[in-house]
Amino acid sequence: MMRYLPGLLLIALASVGITLVLVSRPQPAPEHPPAPISSAVLDRLPARRAGQVLIYGAYGFTGAGIARLASEYGITPVLAGRNESKLRPLAEELGYDYVVLSLENNHDNLVKVLSRFEIVLHIAGPYTFTAGPMLNAAVESGTHYLDLTGENHVIQQQLDRDEEFRRADIMVMPAVGYDVVPTDCLNVYVAAKIRRPTQLTVVLDGSFTDAAGAQASRGTMKSALEMLGRPLLKRENGAMVPMGTPRLMHRSEAGREQTLLQIPWADMMTSYVSTGIPNIEVFQVQEGELPEWLLRVAQNEAGRRILSWLIDNFAPEGPPPGAQEQRQTRIVSTVSNDAGATASAALITPEAYLLTFHSTLIVARRVIDGHWEPGFQTVGKVYGPDLVLEVPGVSRADL
Numbered sequence: 001m002m003r004y005l006p007g008l009l010l011i012a013l014a015s016v017g018i019t020l021v022l023v024s025r026p027q028p029a030p031e032h033p034p035a036p037i038s039s040a041v042l043d044r045l046p047a048r049r050a051g052q053v054l055i056y057g058a059y060g061f062t063g064a065g066i067a068r069l070a071s072e073y074g075i076t077p078v079l080a081g082r083n084e085s086k087l088r089p090l091a092e093e094l095g096y097d098y099v100v101l102s103l104e105n106n107h108d109n110l111v112k113v114l115s116r117f118e119i120v121l122h123i124a125g126p127y128t129f130t131a132g133p134m135l136n137a138a139v140e141s142g143t144h145y146l147d148l149t150g151e152n153h154v155i156q157q158q159l160d161r162d163e164e165f166r167r168a169d170i171m172v173m174p175a176v177g178y179d180v181v182p183t184d185c186l187n188v189y190v191a192a193k194i195r196r197p198t199q200l201t202v203v204l205d206g207s208f209t210d211a212a213g214a215q216a217s218r219g220t221m222k223s224a225l226e227m228l229g230r231p232l233l234k235r236e237n238g239a240m241v242p243m244g245t246p247r248l249m250h251r252s253e254a255g256r257e258q259t260l261l262q263i264p265w266a267d268m269m270t271s272y273v274s275t276g277i278p279n280i281e282v283f284q285v286q287e288g289e290l291p292e293w294l295l296r297v298a299q300n301e302a303g304r305r306i307l308s309w310l311i312d313n314f315a316p317e318g319p320p321p322g323a324q325e326q327r328q329t330r331i332v333s334t335v336s337n338d339a340g341a342t343a344s345a346a347l348i349t350p351e352a353y354l355l356t357f358h359s360t361l362i363v364a365r366r367v368i369d370g371h372w373e374p375g376f377q378t379v380g381k382v383y384g385p386d387l388v389l390e391v392p393g394v395s396r397a398d399l
Ligand SMILES: NC(=O)c1ccc[n+]([C@@H]2O[C@H](COP(=O)([O-])OP(=O)(O)OC[C@H]3O[C@@H](n4cnc5c(N)ncnc54)[C@H](OP(=O)(O)O)[C@@H]3O)[C@@H](O)[C@H]2O)c1
Pocket: 057, 058, 059, 060, 061, 062, 063, 081, 082, 083, 086, 102, 103, 104, 123, 124, 125, 126, 127, 129, 130, 148, 149, 150, 175, 176, 177, 178, 179, 180, 217, 218, 219, 220, 221, 223, 224, 317, 318, 352, 353, 356
């Protein structure tokens, strides 16, 4: 019997692998566009678009958090997403209208719906797959577009379409959540303290005040996988260049030994636009290490699909309410220039998702109130360094 054991184990492992590949296969995109959206559905949508907000991806962890808080900002959104059985209960609970709408191969319906809204809050990710169709529809319908992407390649694609967005007279502003509202605002703040800054270093401590419960939502983990599957880039001398092996730094902070890991945070795209600083590095206080095998599996498309499926089926939805209320983060930004001048400042913020719910609505409110600029835009550039201080629980200090 023992001599068959290795063979049996191999067969068992191969069966698990094949099963995972099969169950994680993506739904093929519909070959034909769905039927035109009915006039009965369109009649339920706002007749005048001014002040109207569509939340797409509303029943995801973050979309639902934003939808629940919208009324505090005087916003009565219409909720949208592709799955009616998830969308309807949320809409009924909150008393908002809803519209069922898929993204793939559905351009005409997306345009018809978006034409009824001044802004779309696009909260469905990974944005690698979702940003394109929504942006195309936003351009054609003349709808302002805000999203939460932290995927640098997606932000680059948006930046490349700046002219098109200007011609459509819409504002496209990515990353209006924790990634990157606090960092971008802080970076703009410190950049103004010295002449011609040439280097910007940002350090994120996501558990400055720690709490039990998940750190990230499923959507965030899956979006991170999409980044791990691509070459990691960093901002150097104004260009995005390969990062090579991410840098590790060690420091002693308030009596605690910490390891800092270089990460591909979206500031390298957005704060370059906001501040023009040509060298940008972002580090996070290391929370355990990513195993080597995980990085290797994420390099491969089938590997990413299996990991996504495992995340969808086994990972927690996101940080529970208790963790959202207790956890705080600390962000330190430091600038320097060729003359040797430096400046640093720090932000204490609430937990990342709670901050995201607020910051998304704060930006949406600004747009409704007429404060927006056409084209690809960043939060710090359009709204300045103090916008983040409007999020309850945020404080800033010079160091
Ligand atoms: N910038 C930030 O700081 C920040 C903060 C929070 C979240 N985020 C990002 O926001 C996104 C959503 O996060 P989450 O926490 O809400 O994740 P989640 O709970 O997994 O929800 C994802 C949502 O996106 C929808 N979706 C995914 N693919 C879609 C597709 N192809 N077509 C239509 N809908 C699709 C999902 O609908 P189904 O259930 O029907 O698939 C669901 O509504 C992620 O990309 C995440 O990284 C960023």
